[in-house]
Amino acid sequence: xxxxxxxxxxxxxxxxxxxxxxxxLGFSFFxxxxxxxxxxxxxxDWNLFTEPRFxxxxxxxxxxxxxxTPEGWAPNDPRFWKFTGNTxxxxxxxxxxxxxxxxLALLLRRGGRLQVTFRTLYFLPSICTxxxxxxxxxxxxxxxxxxxxKILAVVGIAGPGWLKSYEWAKPGLMLMGLWSAAGGTxxxxxxxxxxxxxxxxxxxxxxxxxxxxxxxxxxxxPCLQPTTFFILTMGLIHGFQGGFDAAYVMTRGGPDGSTTTxxxxxxxxxxxxxxxxxxxxxxxxLLGVIFVATALNWRWGSRE
Amino acid sequence: MTGSNRAALGLRDALVVVAMTLLALTTTAPFxxxxxxxxxxxxxxxxxxxxxxxxxxxxxxxxxxWTEAGLGRAFANSLFxxxxxxxxxxxxxxLAAFAFxxxxxxxxxxxxxxxxxxxxxxxxxxxxxxxxxxxxxRWINSYQALVLPASFxxxxxxxxxxxxxxxxxxxxxxxxLDGCGPLDLYRRIVTPLARPGLATLAIFTFLGSWxxxxxxxxxxxxxxxFTLPVALASFQELHSIQWPLLMAGSVLLTLPMxxxxxxxxxxxxHGIQMGSVKG
Numbered sequence: 001x002x003x004x005x006x007x008x009x010x011x012x013x014x015x016x017x018x019x020x021x022x023x024x025l026g027f028s029f030f031x032x033x034x035x036x037x038x039x040x041x042x043x044x045d046w047n048l049f050t051e052p053r054f055x056x057x058x059x060x061x062x063x064x065x066x067x068x069t070p071e072g073w074a075p076n077d078p079r080f081w082k083f084t085g086n087t088x089x090x091x092x093x094x095x096x097x098x099x100x101x102x103x104l105a106l107l108l109r110r111g112g113r114l115q116v117t118f119r120t121l122y123f124l125p126s127i128c129t130x131x132x133x134x135x136x137x138x139x140x141x142x143x144x145x146x147x148x149x150k151i152l153a154v155v156g157i158a159g160p161g162w163l164k165s166y167e168w169a170k171p172g173l174m175l176m177g178l179w180s181a182a183g184g185t186x187x188x189x190x191x192x193x194x195x196x197x198x199x200x201x202x203x204x205x206x207x208x209x210x211x212x213x214x215x216x217x218x219x220x221x222p223c224l225q226p227t228t229f230f231i232l233t234m235g236l237i238h239g240f241q242g243g244f245d246a247a248y249v250m251t252r253g254g255p256d257g258s259t260t261t262x263x264x265x266x267x268x269x270x271x272x273x274x275x276x277x278x279x280x281x282x283x284x285x286l287l288g289v290i291f292v293a294t295a296l297n298w299r300w301g302s303r304e
Numbered sequence: 305m306t307g308s309n310r311a312a313l314g315l316r317d318a319l320v321v322v323a324m325t326l327l328a329l330t331t332t333a334p335f336x337x338x339x340x341x342x343x344x345x346x347x348x349x350x351x352x353x354x355x356x357x358x359x360x361x362x363x364x365x366x367x368x369x370w371t372e373a374g375l376g377r378a379f380a381n382s383l384f385x386x387x388x389x390x391x392x393x394x395x396x397x398x399l400a401a402f403a404f405x406x407x408x409x410x411x412x413x414x415x416x417x418x419x420x421x422x423x424x425x426x427x428x429x430x431x432x433x434x435x436x437x438x439x440x441x442r443w444i445n446s447y448q449a450l451v452l453p454a455s456f457x458x459x460x461x462x463x464x465x466x467x468x469x470x471x472x473x474x475x476x477x478x479x480x481l482d483g484c485g486p487l488d489l490y491r492r493i494v495t496p497l498a499r500p501g502l503a504t505l506a507i508f509t510f511l512g513s514w515x516x517x518x519x520x521x522x523x524x525x526x527x528x529x530f531t532l533p534v535a536l537a538s539f540q541e542l543h544s545i546q547w548p549l550l551m552a553g554s555v556l557l558t559l560p561m562x563x564x565x566x567x568x569x570x571x572x573x574h575g576i577q578m579g580s581v582k583g
Contacts, residue, residue, distance in 0.1 A: 012407040015486040019407065020415075023400035026456030030434065031422050037433035104327065110320045120569065121328040124335065127565045130515030131533040132554035135540055136338050139547060147337065183331055185576050192577040241426035245517045249537050266428045271522060276432060283429040290424060 038287075041280035048274045059281035079257065080265065080282070086170065087261040091239040093174040098231055100182035102224070105190035106216075119183075119191070126184025134249040137176045138163065163251050166258045173246055173259060186231050193227035194220070229301040236297060240290050262286055335558070342366070342551040362548065369552040373543075374527055378535030379556060385450045385520075385531060386513040392451070393509045394502055397460030402490045404461065405468035406476065416465075419458040427518065438523055449523040450531065454513055460505050466578045467501025468494055504575030507568040511561055532557050 042059055046052035065076045075081050104122055108115050125133070140147045141162040149159030162172040197220050205215045243261030247253050253260035253268075260268075262282065270279035342365055343358035370376040403409075404416050434453055443449040471494060479493050495502065520531045530538065536553045543549065565572060 012486055013409045016403040016407040016409040016412070019399045019403035019486065019490070023396035023456055023461060024415075026396060026452070027400075027419070027422075027458060027461075030453045030456055031425070031430060031458060032418070034430035034433035034437070035422065035425055037436075038429045041433060041436075107320060107324055107327075110317070111324055112317075114321065114324065118324045118328055119573075120566070122331050123565070124562065125331050127511065128335075128558040128561050130557065130561075131517060131536050132338075132557035135536065135550050135554050136334055140334060147334075179331070179334075188573050188576045237424055237426075241428055248517075248521075249540065263426070263428045266431070267518070270432050270435070276436070280432050283426070283432065286426055287429050290426060294424060 035287075038280045038283055041277055042284045044277040046276045048276060052277070055277070059278050060285070062278070063281055063285065079260075080262075082257060083260045083262055083265045086257075086259065087240060087243060089170055090174060090177075090243055090261065091236075093177050094232070094235040094239055096174075097178055097181045098186055098228070098235065100178060101184070101186035101231075102190050102228075104183055104187045105194055106220075108187075108191060109194050119188075122183025122187060124183075125180040129180050130245070131249055133176075133180060134246050137179075138250045141172045141176070163259075164255065166255050169251055169255060169259045173243075173250070176246070189227050189231060190224065193224045197223040229297075233294060233297050233301070236293050237290055240286060240293065338551050338554055338558075341547055342555045344548045365548050365552040366556070369549050369556065373535070373539045373549055373553060374530070375532065375535055375539070375553050375556055377528060378530045378532045381450075381529060382514060382532040385447065386510050388447075388451045389454045389513040390506050390509045392455035393457060393460045394506055396456055397464050397505065398495060398498075398502065399490070400461045401464035401468050402486075402494055405465045406471075406489065406494060407486060419461055422458050423462065431518070431522070434519075435522055444523055445526045445529050446523075447529070450520055450529070454516065454519065457509075460509065463505055463508070463575065463578065464498065464501055467498045467504075471497050500571050500574060501578070503568055503571040504578070507564060507572050508575060510564060514557075514561060 043054060043056060044052040045055045045059070062076050063080055066073045067076060108119055108122075111118055143149055143159065143161045143164055146159075146162070148162070152159040160168040163169050201219050201223075202215055205219050210218065241263050243259070244263040244267060247259045247261065247264050248267075251259045253264050263286070266279050266282045266286070269275040269282065340358055343361045343363065344365075345358075345360070345362050370379070404412060404419075438444055438449045438453075441448075475493060475497075476489060479489055484493070515533060516531070517533045517537070520534045521537070524530055524534060527535070527538075532553075536550070536557060539553060540550055
């Protein structure tokens with residue numbers, strides 16, 4: 001008794017250290033140290049083959065700065081702004097995907113005994129995400145022989161060039177994103193959230209004469225706020241850093257840079273052109289953007 | 305379900321089932337098509353609606369993808385690295401999560417916050433320094449480079465901590481009174497009770513490493529070390545018109561994932577919900 005009591009007072013510091021050590025060592029070496037190193041690296045000019053040269057904030061000035069030209073103010077690195085625009089454009093798919101996930105969850109809720117079977121079928125695309133799916137979609141979206149345009153032709157629509165066209169490449173990727181994400185994690189989270197909607201509230205609303213839309217708008221949707229908030233937060237974090245794998249396999253960031261995202265641009269600078277310092281600077285800016293967006297989202301979310 | 309008007313309800317149920325079936329077709333048809341194409345001969349028209357089914361069935365496409373395209377070796381590499389990453393993650397994350405969820409020590413919450421904060425850090429940030437470290441260690445083109453950096457994810461610690469926290473404190477106190485030390489608690493009480501959590505993390509980690517692309521792409525340049533996604537992407541780059549072989553490779557990549565998901569679906573769904581609980 002006394003021994004146990006005195007131990008709980010002292011705490012389990014020694015034991016905790018031993019339990020934590022294996023993970024903490026790996027975590028420090030493969031996560032914490034690289035984060036610090038990336039910040040340090042962003043202050044250098046280094047192409048791997050010569051000695052690194054300290055340049056202070058010059059990388060950030062080159063990346064984010066504007067200069068006065070005869071035609072007016074121009075960005076030092078116009079590509080960065082273009083690719084940021086691409087990233088934001090692709091992120092417009094997030095609310096669409098979330099709405100689709102919610103729709104599927106609402107539909108499944110009515111599914112009764114079939115719910116588990118259909119949940120599995122809807123989940124398949126998101127579980128298989130990756131190169132196999134990208135290769136498959138590259139082919140679905142082929143302008144001449146792809147399935148999508150063949151189907152569109154049946155209903156009399158001349159399909160666009162999708163991944164081969166500057167304007168349609170991003171919508172093509174977003175369509176694939178919708179297909180693979182709608183029935184995925186977010187739908188499962190909404191299904192769980194829907195279980196927490198008190199059925200008495202819904203029934204009371206129905207008795208008060210609320211229709212399906214009214215019940216959704218005033219009972220279900222408010223109850224799902226925490227879920228929606230979590231989903232949007234994760235979506236933001238992933239959205240800003242997304243787009244590399246699909247673009248690398250399907251479009252190589254093209255045509256003409258129309259599907260190059262920030263993460264792809266970092267990859268190009270670091271591993272194509274060996275601008276290690278500049279690539280690190282873009283990564284640090286990305287980290288800052290994600291941090292600010294998450295913080296704003298938290299503030300906005302906690303006020304609700 | 306209020307169930308007031310049975311006839312109207314019956315019609316609505318039927319419409320719901322029709323809608324659900326149409327959507328299920330949308331999500332599954334591309335897979336069926338992928339499998340059908342993987343079994344076609346290279347000269348059979350791939351996209352002609354009259355030739356949806358492979359005739360004759362070319363099972364040998366899988367053999368050719370396995371040997372000629374070098375996907376067999378890549379499959380083995382992927383299996384090995386994913387299994388190693390999963391084993392290491394389970395071991396180290398469960399130990400650390402135990403320290404965070406079940407032991408009392410000063411500074412615990414601060415250290416956990418550091419772990420939690422790094423969940424937000426994009427891969428692109430750690431990517432470049434990690435690559436430079438691998439280069440410095442001469443680990444480029446090695447299994448260590450494929451396995452170790454992916455094996456200590458803060459996410460695993462976070463997820464398992466959520467599971468460990470749900471174990472009632474009374475069980476632990478009773479065990480402590482019986483003279484159980486922390487190691488016994490971990491081995492005999494907490495990990496057996498949190499087996500669903502461990503299964504969840506195992507599936508997440510395995511699937512994550514199985515599809516991991518950017519990191520293996522960067523740290524391997526020799527074909528013997530390619531994982532399946534990298535090998536498939538490089539094959540696609542070289543032979544972009546060999547659809548049947550490409551699709552056979554895609555099937556090799558996706559089928560194990562579907563199998564893993566179907567086997568562990570219950571844990572998987574539960575784990576997604578646990579991961580979103582703010583701790």
